[in-house]
Amino acid sequence: MTEFFSDLGTALPRLLGEGLRDTLLSFLGGAVLMVIVAVVLGVAMHQGPRWLRVVARVVVEFFRGTSLVVQLFFLFYVLPNLTGLGSLGGTWTAILALGLNYGAYGAEVVRGSLNAVPAGQWETATALSMPWATKMRRIIWPQAWALMLPGFNNLMVMLVKGTAVVGLVLLNDLTFESEQVRREVGTWPAFLAALLIYFVIAWVVSLALRALEARAQRRLGLGDFEVRKARQDADQVMAGGVPDDQDGR
């Protein structure tokens, strides 16, 4: 037993070096890109002219409907040949694949949240002659933001775990490193250490998003109903579905 703990003690610091760095890099880069992709595609799907909505929808379905691992390989091995440019490198490949993949799910979260902002809010902004950009930035987005945070929370936690595939494009992330450490300390301590670290990252991320969520909702004075609806929508998106449209345009 004491040996187990000393092995765990050996494994943890080893993983907290390069392993943690590559995992965090993939996660943070992927998270930033995910939000950008989600917002661009989500707004396009909700607000764009018909052709743009179709394009955005196709992109979203493509990334949701194909395997992350294959996307990763494609970007890493095929894309450089297609473009004739050099390889993106493992880190950028990982960030790109994660960002696009989770961003496609995020787009559905963004679209659903825009849709959940009551029609009266959109119409009042129009009645006050606000141009589109003003309406979105000042009226709609702050309300939709509060509604999309539960969904982003889920996706961020999924993304933390999703980074475990980046070893496939030669990053030395937590999962890869724990495989290395396993040879020295054995299966149990190595993977338990990795699990613990993943759990802590996901937990911190989730806490941070809950705090953001609480702040955004307090600002809006949102009632329980809206919050519950947003959580339900979030879970529906995770299950691969589309939030039902109750309101808005």
Place this chain on the structure above:
Amino acid sequence: MPTDPDHRPTTDARTSEEEPRVRFEDVHKKFGRTTVLEDLNFVVGRGERVTLIGPSGSGKTTILRLLMTLETLTGGYIWVDGDPLTHDRRDGKRVELRPKQVAQVRKRIGMVFQQFNLFPNMTVLQNIVEAPVHVLGQSREQAAENALSLLEKVGLRERADAHPTELSGGQQQRVAIARALAMDPEILLLDEVTSALDPELVGDVLNVLKDVAASTDITMLIVTHEMQFARDVSNRVMMFDGGRVLEEAPPEQLFSNPQHERTQKFLEAVV
């Protein structure tokens, strides 16, 4: 009003004082296959206060929403001060105007909704200041000063920094009225603005509106079930049925001596 290069120069005849504030010409509105308005023609003069009455589903809300550009015309024209709102006639053809041109004329129109629709991400003051700053280009100070005097007018100056959810429905609606007035509209559309309120809160809102009617020359189109209010503020009442103007008259006349049986029945039912 700021000049817009896209704004079509209007002929003298169109902008002359003779042009009514609002003119519906052969207006047609279909939702899918349901025709709601068919060849609707009416005129609202400058400074007129017109109340629209009629059974539920007769198209009163649709008329106001068309004027606010919240619905799209499926036929005909709406003219505001002689300017086309969403569609113009050029060489006898009906052409849709570009959004920028629509926005120019739309700025002359304001609307208050049944459900208040205050922006929940803003305080009362911010709700009122937002559009004058971002749409009319007023400075924040100027807009805030104006907003405070409007709040004074609706009796809520001390609630300027409150959050909309801290206000009663009646107070929220008075803020919504102030917000619409802050854009200095020539035309104000009021769609059943007291229908969502508890009965004891209706009076304050109606008093504010009577005050607005008495102290400004804003043209008003009002949809209401408050017949006493309609009597007090409007100079004309239009009875709608089946998407048409069944009859119209000054309120005293229409309420006391309706010409159509339908109008009679309707009035008996609401009073």
